[in-house]
Amino acid sequence: CDKGFVELNTNPNAVTDPILENLFTYNVVKTAGTGYENHRGNLIYAGAMVQHFASLTTYWSGDKYLSNVEYYSAFFETAYTNQVKEIEQIIALTKDKPELSNKYNIARIWRAFIYHRISDLYGDIPYSEAGQGYLDGILSPKYDTQETIYKDMLKELEEAGAGLDAAKVSYGAADPLYAGDVVKWKKFANSLMLRLGMRMTKVDAASAETYVKKAIAGGLMTSNDDVARLLHYDTNDNNRNLDANTLKTQEYDAANLKGKANSKLSKTLVDFLQTNDDPRLPYIATLWQGNADRNQLPTASAPAAQKGLPNGYDPTTIKTLIPSWNDNSLATYSEANLNYIASNAAPTVFQSYAEVEYLLAEAALRGWGDGAAATHYNKGVTAAMSLFSIYGATIPAASITAYLTVHPFATSGMTAQMEQIHTQYWAATFLNSYEAYANWRRTGYPALKPTNYTGNATGGVIPRRLRYPASETSKNAVNYRAAVAIQGPDDFLTRVWWDK
Amino acid sequence: QERTVSGKVIDEKDQGLPGVAVTVKGTTKGTNADVEGNFSLAGVKDTDVLVFSSIGYLKQELGVNGQSTLNVKLVPDVANLEEVVVTALGISKDKKALAYAVTEVKGSDFTQAREVNLGNALSGKIAGVNATSTATGPGGSSRVLIRGNGSLSGSNQPLYVINGVPIDNTNVGSAGMWGGFDTGDGLNSINPDDIESMTVLKGGTAAALYGSRAGNGVILITTKTGKGSKGIGVEYNGTYTFEKVRDLTDWQYLYGSGTQGVAPTSKDEALANGAVSWGAKLDGSPVVQFDGVSRPYSAQKNNIENFYRTGSTFSNTVAISGGDEKMNFRFSASNADSKGVVPNASFNRKSFNLSVNANLAKKLIFESVVQYNIEEGRNRSFLSDTPKNPNFAAYMIANSVDIRNLAPGVDSRNYELLWNSNVYAQNPYFATDYVKNSDDRKRFLGSFSLRYNLTDWLYVRGRVGTDLNTIDFESIEPTGIAYATAGSMGTNVRKINETNGELLLGFTKDIGDFSLNAIVGGNQMYRVNQNMYIGGSQFVIPFNYFLGNLTSSDRNIEYKPFKINSLFASADLSWRNILFLTFTGREDWFSTLAPANNRIFYPSVGLGYILSDALSDKPSWLTYAKVRGSWAQVGGGYPDPYALNLTYTLQGNPYSSYPLMNIGTSTIPNQNLKPNTSTTTEFGIETKLFQNRIGLDLTYYDRVTTNDPVKASTSSASGYNDVLLNVGKVQNKGIEILLSGTPVKTPGGFNWNASFNMAYNANTVVKIADGLPTLSLDESRTRNAYIYHFEGQPYGMIAGSRMKRDASGNVVYNKATGLPVQGDFEMLARGVPPLTMGLTNTVSYKGVSLGFLIDGKFGGYIYSATNAFAMSRGLSQVTTDNNVRETGVTVTGVDEQGESFTKTLSAQDYYSGIATTITDQSVYKSDFLKLRQMTLGYSIPKSVLGKMPIQSVSLSFVARNLFILYKKVPNVDPESTYNSGNGQGLEMFGVPPTRSYGLNLMVKF
Incomplete structure (x- = not known):
């Protein structure tokens, strides 16, 4: 039967x-x-x-x-x-x-x-x-x-x-x-x-x-040929960069929200990139117009136009910090650039060569590694910036050299050197927040100012x-x-x- | 002197009455009348008294007094006439002969004050049957339980059998913690006007012959036929009812939209607080709202009434029947059109039913019923989680905002108009007018049976039944929906087909005082469940909703066939119509189990004894008394197809050009699964007293399910979500009481009939498995409330956290936040009510009759996520009690280090903090008592109809769900669970309860 x-x-x-x-x-x-x-x-x-x-x-x-x-x-x-x-x-x-x-x-x-x-x-x-x-x-x-x-x-x-x-x-x-x-x-x-x-x-x-x-x-x-990364293609969810797609569809939806998105880039990040004239800034950040329309990028991603949102506020409490805040203010804050680093076709980086060099810089400081910390630091910055080619952005070698010239590795002081290395590490792990968060907890860099929103759990x-x-x-x-x-x-x- | 006495027994129409038992009183001597009603009995003494008895007729005694010819006319036994019930395999039996509890409900009980789903209509009508509706709107599913839950995770609903053929009752779509909508179940297809009767087989013995799927009881539906027709008859039945929501909310209306005691001052703030009522005191001053418009800051108390529309149901059935002795037929066509209270939600059912019966030759009898249904569900309301759920806004909109200002739900581009900052909490008008879902079911049900009487005591019967369902689903998230403005859509074609073939040999013979009814037979069940899905996201051309317009798409195919082969036998032995003994045995083979464990044999035995007929000196007040007892096993609980082996599947879309393969199941497979066994022991007594003025039917049962194949939820760290295991022992013990009576009956025609039923089911999950003391069933979207089994506790406990307390009972607070620390996960309260009851009263005088039904359930609890949200959003009364908005909430207890701790928090920080962590704050008793149904009818007397070609006309006013007479849970209906699955006791943003009124017209030509 x-x-x-x-x-x-x-x-x-x-x-x-x-x-x-x-x-x-x-x-x-x-x-x-x-x-x-x-x-x-x-x-x-x-x-x-x-x-x-x-x-x-x-x-x-x-x-x-x-x-x-x-x-x-x-x-x-x-x-x-x-x-x-x-x-x-x-x-x-x-x-x-x-x-x-x-x-x-x-x-x-x-x-x-x-x-x-x-x-x-x-x-x-x-x-x-x-x-x-x-x-x-x-x-x-x-x-x-x-x-x-x-x-x-x-x-x-x-x-x-x-x-x-x-x-x-x-x-x-x-x-x-x-x-x-x-x-x-x-x-x-x-x-x-x-x-x-x-x-x-x-x-x-x-x-x-x-x-x-x-x-x-x-x-x-x-x-950068050795970077552990997964390439993406903007076709379907088995191919897209889903960090990017989440920002695009669930947060920014730029053409629709016109800058009134629920999330923005943090003031801490934008300020760091902006004050240091970081050549990565226009490929990391843009105003919503650039995300809505690629043709707007030249103006929308202009470094001077970028503005980061302070952490830890709501639409009511932000007025205590920025009295002039009104319903049109939010649209003037930067979003991650969906055309470059946060593109649906941008690779997911699991570990980059730049991170390796920064850790080698620290190893050198600790006397565990070969070579000079400054050398590794410079290689790290160079690698981090030139890696933007995988996002379709070309940062000229001259810009990188110029950056390193203006921001040379500190010649002394373990604290200052560690801060410099790991602030770069933090910038280089944008969108790999798991790693940025772990490294910040270990090193304490960059020195982030905590917020104290009412009802917070900590x-x-x-x-x-x-x-x-x-x-x-x-x-x-x-x-x-x-x-x-x-x-x-x-x-x-x-x-x-x-x-x- | 002895003589041979012969004669003829006739019925009330002077027709020969076949098969009447003729016995000599006080002896075992006797015979049966032949088919013409003639009998002949030798060796009768002149002083003997002959007893004539037949099912459905009053027993009659006649002294011989030296006569050789005795002609007798038997009078129908009104009390017992309707007591012939349809039992397993479609065999009619005298109710008297049954060793187990059955309840029969006449079709007319469903046709006046009707529910679109038959399951909902069962509520309160039958002792031991617990019918639960879902908060879905028209055409949703219902959960029907007979004698409690037996299986820990498998189906606990009964098997539905129409005219002897099992039908599919799959709930093809339901809401869970992540939302969704209920696309109804198989019972929706049944037109109440076609029902002749419905028999509920509660116990294992009753169900043993239907096999493994009958472990939870069987509901047999017999549809109307043309039997007894003389010429052509036409019947019309029409009902129109309208339906209004009942707003059960009782929010606070002192403080309006806003946060931390402050009203919004800009559009962005208003949006952030669109569903937050922690603002300033309502003072009528102009305050900006979500759309940037300033309106008076004052209470809006009618948002629920203002959002929902008046629903309606219009149903019409026309039936023609006719025939003669050789052949008869009945054809009905019906259309039931329901418009839900949720705008644009509707359900339409057209059904066509044809019954044809014929005596093809002298010994060959053919019976058939075919039914074709076209069912259309449109825009069924999303429930539970907020996406696409219009009910969320109706409940949670800030109390100073008029919901009508959210209309028409879109902005000038036809994109969703935002009303709060959570893009997943849809604008209700957008959810009802722009979000689309549809389901179109085509269903064919057929049952064909051919019986050949080999001799007058032996017959062979073959029967084929089939249930073919094809359901087309389509759902559209339109362009502009806030959380994914590029939109998406998906289509499914679902086919559920089941065919049963059955062959049996029947034997019926009387031998002296004994009569034997026996059958042996076999059945093959073949079922295929198929699903084809195509869907995707991002429309290339906005606002154009077809599959070819999608940027990316995905597909999935499922094909799940399943067979059960069975052999069965049963024997009913009776002695003098006083003592009845029944045996059954069945063996099933399941295709979804491994060959080593794929069969199970299960027997049953039952005994019934008619005390009243056995008494030689029956007191005059005792009309009828019977005691019965039975023991039965039913095997079942097989897994779905493909649960034995680990398989791998390929993703529809490769990565670049490289295929993606993954483990195709989130359930850990198990080769060693066995079927379960459910063992029921039951005892009962039935009595009728004072010429049927009082009747009592009392049953005690004990049902134990062991070795249940359970889908047990596992830690996600195992890599899987659940596992299939044979575990557990579940016990259901209970009593069922049916008390019926006729308190008043006057010769002038005034009648008052009352019937009260009550059942108590004590349920215990005796054992889950070694090392598995708990088993997860369901989870609330708030993710702090669960339905769990705990060993030694009743089935399906609500579980979660209380506030953590130290050894001395002080509440422990988090120093950083001042909020109570969430205690360990623990059980909180039972989700399934153990006590169910119903009271029906019918008062009639001449042509007028008034009936009402009150029903209730007691002893259960419900976790109300709606109330939890209301607490966190500042709508609950508790958020304004004791002036806490002004004074704050002062907490006193200890901190996590055990130091004494006190702090004053704002009411908002405190209540929104505990609402989502401390589960028991939102657990309430789900007890209720409802005036479920009321009908007031008038039948126009024949004298008025006169010579019109109309046989009868009746007109009724009908009403359903009129009042909640008693409830404990605030703001929501205690019966508002969002699905009909095993995890009962969770509520969240369902369609509000409704009340319906209407008229019913019945005309017979």
């Missing part, structure tokens, strides 16, 4: 044998975001907390340090179900298969990238048992301490980088970062090791030094982490409570391990 049942219960619109290349492409594309968590985690929380963005609304929770359960939950929930899920599957499918060792090791590098962002934002997180719902039947993964996670990720990067073998098969053209070039993957593994190693300076300087040195010895990115202090999603308090209650008992209260002020 059950003849033909197995065939009947086989889905004709799906396959049971995965194609690793296609899984990997998917995984990288989704790590760049689905749009949902880009908006909430990257832009609204992290992006506003580091004062790249500002808003007069209350839904921009990071602008005013308000607690919005949905927004602080978004990155955690999406990262595990859209990023961790497939990368763990790829690792399980390639593990212990010598012929697939490159695919396995590249996946391990990428897995470290995925987890470090989640941990940086939330602290202790599910790691060793995470993403194992199908593979190991673990439905409620335990939380690991950030310290354990960091040490394991560094070990993974070291092993995976060393395990790459140019003679063996890789993902080929389906690898959207490096088209299967294992040499570049190795540079990325070491560059990420540099990032993670440096993250530990406050809490475990010895380990930091060890890994920074290992990273340098292993070989880092050496030019008493007027910039948050040090995001709260865990509400779903974890209920669906993973036992492990959640254990994690909170170790890390500290689940609020915005508890510091993550490397930030202690």
Whole structure:
């Protein structure tokens, strides 16, 4: 009585044998975001907390340090179900298969990238048992301490980088970062090791030094050709830059709102670029007219015309700061430039060569690295500015030289030098707010002035982490409570391990 | 002396009455009359008394007194005449013979004060049936539960069977925490005018023969036929009702739009506070509003009445029937046209029903019913979350803004006119006039049966039933919608087709005092659920809404076939019509389970005993008494197709030219799933006293569901959202009481009939699974309220947080904010009311009759997100009580370090702070008592109609949902959940409750 049942219960619109290349492409594309968590985690929380963005609304929770359960939950929930899920599957499918060792090791590098962002934002997180719902039947993964996670990720990067073998098969053209070039993957593994190693300076300087040195010895990115980035095409959501598309469609909608958008660039960012005559300014910022009509760019993106919105105000309280404020004022503030850095076809940068050079500058200051800090700083600024070519903007070498001439690396004073390096790092990680926020917490640069909006969740202090999603308090209650008992209260002020 | 007595039994029309049982009183000796009513019984003593009994007729006793011929005329038993009920597989049985509780409702109970959805019409009518409507407007779905929830996450609704054939009742679209709208369920297709009767099979025994899908009970619908027609008859039934919203809100009207006690001073501020009423004292002074226009700063109390329109429902049915002894037919055509109270929302149903029955040859009987439906839902209201939901504005607009000023919803470019700064909170006029959704359902239902009587005690019957649904959906987010001005659209074609083929062999024979009814048979169910989606975003040419005009598009195809094969048998054995014994057994094979676990066998047994007929000296007040008991198992709870293996799918759009593949499911598959078992034990007594003036039907049941295949929600850190597991034990114990009576009955024709039903269902989730003490069902959009199962607690508890307290009970406050700290996640209150009741009264005198129905539910709770929003937006009364707007709220307790703490916050900071974190602030009792239905009818007497070719005319005034006599939850209707799923107890921005009145006209020619 059950003849033909197995065939009947086989889905004709799906396959049971995965194609690793296609899984990997998917995984990288989704790590760049689905749009949902880009908006909430990257832009609204992290992006506003580091004062790249500002808003007069209350839904921009990071602008005013308000607690919005949905927004602080978004990155955690999406990262595990859209990023961790497939990368763990790829690792399980390639593990212990010598012929697939490159695919396995590249996946391990990428897995470290995925987890470090989640941990940086939330602290202790599910790691060793995470993403194992199908593979190991673990439905409620335990939380690991950030310290354990960091040490394991560094070990993974070291092993995976060393395990790459140019003679063996890789993902080929389906690898959207490096088209299967294992040499570049190795540079990325070491560059990420540099990032993670440096993250530990406050809490475990010895380990930091060890890994920074290992990273340098292993070989880092050496030019903008090595940047870990995903190219985008403005065709559909599997191809677009979804940070950009979110700004375009959900925030600016320039032709419609005519500058009365719910978010703007922060005064902190615009002032920094403007006062330093930064040649990147017109490609980062524009008035709404430029976003509504490309032909308006020459005037709309003129550096002198740019104006950043102060963080932490609403349409009523802004009048206490700017008495002349009226309903037409908002339209005169700058938006991210949808034609260049925030174009739907702009690549998503996961880690840039400029960031590597800035970290090397810091390493040099600490005496952990080779070369002079000033050299690395100059290379960093040069790389950061010339990288604008990937956004379709050409910043002439002369402009960069001129910038460095006017703003040379400080000759002395660790504090001033660190400030200079990491303020540049902060500017270079615009739209990669996850990284800008983590690096700001570690270094304290740039020195951001906190706001104190009524009803804020921190008493007027910039948050040090995001709260865990509400779903974890209920669906993973036992492990959640254990994690909170170790890390500290689940609020915005508890510091993550490397930030202690 | 012994003799052979023979004779003829006739009925009230002097026709021979077949099959009458003829017994010698006090012995087991007896016979049955033949088909002509003739009987012959040998060995009868002159002093014997013969007892003549037949279903539906009063028992009659006659002394032999030396006669050899006895002719008897039996009189219909009015009390029992209607007690022949349709049971499993469409077999009619004497209600007396049943070992379980069934309730039958006549079609006429639904046709006067009608609901578009039949499920809603069940509310309060049957003990043990808990019908819940959703806050959706016309053509929405309903949740019908029989004896509580048995399955933790699977369907808990009964199986609907029309003329013996199961029909699809899928709720094809519903609102969840992220909004959406309800596109109704399969029950919407049924025209009440076609219903002859509806039988509710509550227990496992009753349902055992329908198999796995009957574990939650069965509702059998028998449609009208042309049986008994003499010549051609025509019937017309028309109802027109209109519908008005009831504004249940009771907001504060002391302070208007604004923030921190200040009224807006610019258009931007007015926009930021378009749905925020934390402003200054209302003083009538001119204050700028969202559109830049200044208007008096004064209370607008009628926004709800002013926004919604008067809805209406006009339904017309014409039926023709006719036939003779050999053949009969009935054809009906109907049109029901509903306009909802939400502007532009409508539902139209046209249905055509044809029933043909024929005795093809002497022993060959053919029966068929076909129905064709055309159903159109237009612009069904979005519910729950705010996007496209017009109800949000109607409830939450700042109390100093007149909602009519938001009309026409668009600016000069036909873009959405903003009224608040949240682009996801739509302008209500834009939501109703520009946002579009439609669903067009074409449905064919057919049932064909052929019975061949091999002998007079053996027959074979074959039956095929099919339910073919095709539903075309289209939804448009138009150009100019605030959150995505480039617009988007999507279309779906959904097909749900189910076919059942059944073959059975039936055996009916009387042997002495015993009579046996037995069947053996098999059934094959084949169901296919298909969905094709094409959609995308950004119209190239604005305001032109077709798929080819989209910049980017996406597609998805789903094809899910499913089979259940079954073998079954049943035997009904009766002794002298006093003692009845029933056995059933069935084995099912499921295509969606792995071969090792894909079958289940389940038996049932039942016993009924007619006390009143067994008593030799029955007291005169005891008309009828029966005791019954049964035990039954039903297996079921199979997963959807493809739940066994991990599969990978390809995204519709590649990245550049590289295909994207991902794990195609968010549910962890499980090879080892088994079907569940639901075991029901029930006992009952039925009595009728004082010549049917009082009737009591009492049932106790205990239903245990074990091994339930559950979709359990997992931590997102597992990579998946849920998992399929065989877990759990759920127990439903309860009593059902039906008390009916005729308090007044005068010879002059004055009658008062009353019927009261009540059911209490004690539900316990005994066990979920090892290491899984809780199970998530649903979540509110506010993301601080949930529906969860907790081990050892009733089904579906509302869960969330209270304020955190220290060991001495002091509230713990956050030093930085002064707000109470959110306590741990915990259970708060039960979401499903355990007590349901209904009271029906009908008073009639000559041609006039007045009826009303009061129903109520008690013991449940509801989390009202509307009230939570109202608290955070400054609309609730609590935000002005005790002058807190002026004095602020002073909190006293301890801080997180345990030091004593006190602080004064503005009312706005305090209430908007707790509204979204402290769940129990917005949990209310959902108890209610409603005057559900009222009808006042007049039948024109035959004498008035005289020689007109009209047999009867009746005209009624009808009303539904007239008053809420009792409720606890403020501002909203306690019955305003937004979906009909398992997670009951969440409310958010549904269509306000309505009251409807109208006229019903019935004419028979």
